[in-house]
Amino acid sequence: MSRINSPAELEEFRKGILSKRDPNKPCITLCSGSACHASGSGDVAASLEEEIKKQGLSAEVDIRRTGCHGFCERGPIIVIHPEEICYFQIEPKDVPEIISQTIKEKKIIERLLYTDPETHEKIIHESDIPFYKHQERLVFGSNGSIDPKSIDDYLAIGGYAALAKSLSGMSAEQVLEEVKKSNLRGRGGGGFPAGRKWEGSRDAPEKIKYVIVNADEGDPGAYMDRALLEGNPHAILEGLTIGAYAIGSHEGYIYVRQEYPLAVENINIAIKQAEDYGFLGKNILGSGFDFIVKVHQGAGAFVCGESTALMTALEGRAGEPRPKYIRSNIKGLWDRPSVLNNVETWANVPLIINKGADWFTQLGTAGSKGTKIFSLVGKITNTGLVEVPMGTSLKDIIYKIGGGIPGGKKFKAVQTGGPSGGCIPEDLLNLEVGFDELTDAGSMMGSGGMIVMDEDTCMVDVARYFINFLTDESCGKCVPCREGLRQMLKILTNITEGKGKEGDIKLLEELSETAKEAALCALGKSAPNPFLSTLRYFRDEYEAHISKKQCPALSCKELISYHIDPAACQACMICLKKCPAEAIVGGKNKIHVVDQEKCTKCGTCFEACPPRFGAVKKISGEPVPSPIPEEDRIIIRKSKEK
Amino acid sequence: MDNGRIDQIIDKHHGESSSLIQVLLEIQSENHWLPKYALERVSEKLQVPLTRIRHIATFYKAFSLVPKGRHEIHICVGTACHVRGATRVLDTVQDLTGIRPGETDLDLKFSLETVNCLGCCALGPVMEIDGKTHGKMAPVKTADVLKNYE
Numbered sequence: 001m002s003r004i005n006s007p008a009e010l011e012e013f014r015k016g017i018l019s020k021r022d023p024n025k026p027c028i029t030l031c032s033g034s035a036c037h038a039s040g041s042g043d044v045a046a047s048l049e050e051e052i053k054k055q056g057l058s059a060e061v062d063i064r065r066t067g068c069h070g071f072c073e074r075g076p077i078i079v080i081h082p083e084e085i086c087y088f089q090i091e092p093k094d095v096p097e098i099i100s101q102t103i104k105e106k107k108i109i110e111r112l113l114y115t116d117p118e119t120h121e122k123i124i125h126e127s128d129i130p131f132y133k134h135q136e137r138l139v140f141g142s143n144g145s146i147d148p149k150s151i152d153d154y155l156a157i158g159g160y161a162a163l164a165k166s167l168s169g170m171s172a173e174q175v176l177e178e179v180k181k182s183n184l185r186g187r188g189g190g191g192f193p194a195g196r197k198w199e200g201s202r203d204a205p206e207k208i209k210y211v212i213v214n215a216d217e218g219d220p221g222a223y224m225d226r227a228l229l230e231g232n233p234h235a236i237l238e239g240l241t242i243g244a245y246a247i248g249s250h251e252g253y254i255y256v257r258q259e260y261p262l263a264v265e266n267i268n269i270a271i272k273q274a275e276d277y278g279f280l281g282k283n284i285l286g287s288g289f290d291f292i293v294k295v296h297q298g299a300g301a302f303v304c305g306e307s308t309a310l311m312t313a314l315e316g317r318a319g320e321p322r323p324k325y326i327r328s329n330i331k332g333l334w335d336r337p338s339v340l341n342n343v344e345t346w347a348n349v350p351l352i353i354n355k356g357a358d359w360f361t362q363l364g365t366a367g368s369k370g371t372k373i374f375s376l377v378g379k380i381t382n383t384g385l386v387e388v389p390m391g392t393s394l395k396d397i398i399y400k401i402g403g404g405i406p407g408g409k410k411f412k413a414v415q416t417g418g419p420s421g422g423c424i425p426e427d428l429l430n431l432e433v434g435f436d437e438l439t440d441a442g443s444m445m446g447s448g449g450m451i452v453m454d455e456d457t458c459m460v461d462v463a464r465y466f467i468n469f470l471t472d473e474s475c476g477k478c479v480p481c482r483e484g485l486r487q488m489l490k491i492l493t494n495i496t497e498g499k500g501k502e503g504d505i506k507l508l509e510e511l512s513e514t515a516k517e518a519a520l521c522a523l524g525k526s527a528p529n530p531f532l533s534t535l536r537y538f539r540d541e542y543e544a545h546i547s548k549k550q551c552p553a554l555s556c557k558e559l560i561s562y563h564i565d566p567a568a569c570q571a572c573m574i575c576l577k578k579c580p581a582e583a584i585v586g587g588k589n590k591i592h593v594v595d596q597e598k599c600t601k602c603g604t605c606f607e608a609c610p611p612r613f614g615a616v617k618k619i620s621g622e623p624v625p626s627p628i629p630e631e632d633r634i635i636i637r638k639s640k641e642k
Numbered sequence: 643m644d645n646g647r648i649d650q651i652i653d654k655h656h657g658e659s660s661s662l663i664q665v666l667l668e669i670q671s672e673n674h675w676l677p678k679y680a681l682e683r684v685s686e687k688l689q690v691p692l693t694r695i696r697h698i699a700t701f702y703k704a705f706s707l708v709p710k711g712r713h714e715i716h717i718c719v720g721t722a723c724h725v726r727g728a729t730r731v732l733d734t735v736q737d738l739t740g741i742r743p744g745e746t747d748l749d750l751k752f753s754l755e756t757v758n759c760l761g762c763c764a765l766g767p768v769m770e771i772d773g774k775t776h777g778k779m780a781p782v783k784t785a786d787v788l789k790n791y792e
Contacts, residue, residue, distance in 0.1 A: 034760075034761050034762060035761065035765065038760075038765055038768075039762075039764075039777065072763070073764045075764065218758065219759070220720030220721045220724075220758040221721035221759055221763055222759070223759065223763070226761055258671075259704075259757070259760075297663075297667055298702075299663050299698075299702035299704040300703030300704040314660075316659060316660035316661060316663055317694070317698070318697050318698050377766070378726070383722075449721070451722055465724055466721075469758065475701075580734060580781060581737075600737070602733060602734060602781040603727075604780070608782070
């Protein structure tokens, strides 16, 4: 491949790619993102290739292994173009039928379609499925249609046009102005206006400047950045290069977690391709602008998602934050001006340049423009990645897109903003998502994790869980975070174990205040949020744990017991056989009893007991009824009486 | 892993001291742990004091200063898995293997680690063994899965 030396050559080349592609040729796109891969999309891909060959269709059908489509709950997913027939939960055994029926005969296989849970109608097209229908997939939408390992696929959907437009038709100032006008705010959590950050670096006197992609996505339950890097790496490179041009940087870094091997692989391939095509390197598209990108793998430290810690890690040191008397866009990596933005922020840049700031600002709320990708997980029917305009209500996200809570359970709270975010209760579900709106509710946008919790989730345990996480991830540099969180964790653990005392809540509040006021970086300052927000909305749960030694959600192991209701037990032996601790005493036709001494409270019996019996009971805050005497345990079955 | 291979990795990164973390990651990924002689070699070649290398090797989670078992069990304790019962899965695995997170058993069969999110939240609770993902785990299923590893 020879280099592309000007915007005109790029357009010529793009035409060449498109002319070779027949939009009516059947193309099977298979989601090969990490979640679908884990559910077996690799095997499906192999059978697809084999079957197409076997049925002699190699020349007539394309297969494209794409990045994440977002609907992870139903993976592996395939979409057949041009008709956009969408099949879910595909197994290798379904493949021969798909090829012979759908590809050859143009017949639809009903059983593989999505069934609307309400109307029970079968839905053929992706865009008609409620999960997709209510989304606005501007940044994430291309994921499902391109092979991330193919730069030609990206060019075919208009890739690198924004870069060409910036370099040839706009001055660096104009690019900066456009991004400022769009009011694009950082998608990594802080929500700082990207344009203002860029301007600071641009105006800084130091000649050498850096641009950095923060792909150290450490929030548990959030994986939108990974999906973008895995599924559409060129969009991020394009955004980064435009940013570099705007601020006058010639060197960029991508800091990506080593736990994301596919993302690392795909971004490295993308960089190589972009260098070959001349979108990176010297004299990009004949503009005289030079820019190179290096990938740095993170070695596993949550705090490295913090800007100054990340830059320290890039320098090859232990990633500890530093105080920000001088912002990192003035003095960052190696003390030089460094613009660090999150993956999703960079991926928005080409859109803004292509379609203009005016278009971008039409979407969203007064303070938050554009769309945001959320990772909707936890106790939710449709787990997956969803992209909605800012200002969409939580209720719409959870119910219209997410399909509500599975198993007929009741919604309790949604946790947003990652470990340092907060829990939002049911009565605030009409809240419109946006940076300021979520902060006002005591939570935050964070990188966009959205963990749904139902009535079985204990809010004290959730707070303990996050404080535990943050204690573990605290770098140890400042005292309020290192020691304060440790003490908070001790108290919260005591409460969940039934050892809570009067005054614990007060003490926790004091420790929280100190961390908020005095911690060095955002991790420490926001660390008390999970406690404070759960206390604000679920104080009664804390009080029940402390004063009544009761866990209202029946979740805290030390505060619950399992017992078998002798009146309901049918002595079916199911729980007895499954109990890993051999804690169930009984036998055939002999009512089972849980040996409380041996019971590890794993809950296997509770789940194993057939719902029609419902004999295993979970209780909290009350004594376990004493077992019925040995002689009364024999069941005499009516049918066998004769 | 011999010194020749370590030198190769260092040369790949042009012997720059800022590549220290990248060098250690490569050694860790090939060798599954960081033996003392490897750290000493890196220190000598990159001209970085051993104290700083130890600081990094203990600061970041990816590094291990002790040998690992033949099979590495990762239990996802990310939030989505947590609310779906990851703790119960972890408890059961601890009971079955007799080791706690961060430990390796005496036969070097299993090493157990918790991870904060594997990004397969739809399959939670998730247990990953040697890179293979086992989704929708329940305490009773873990025993069946572990049985397959020798």
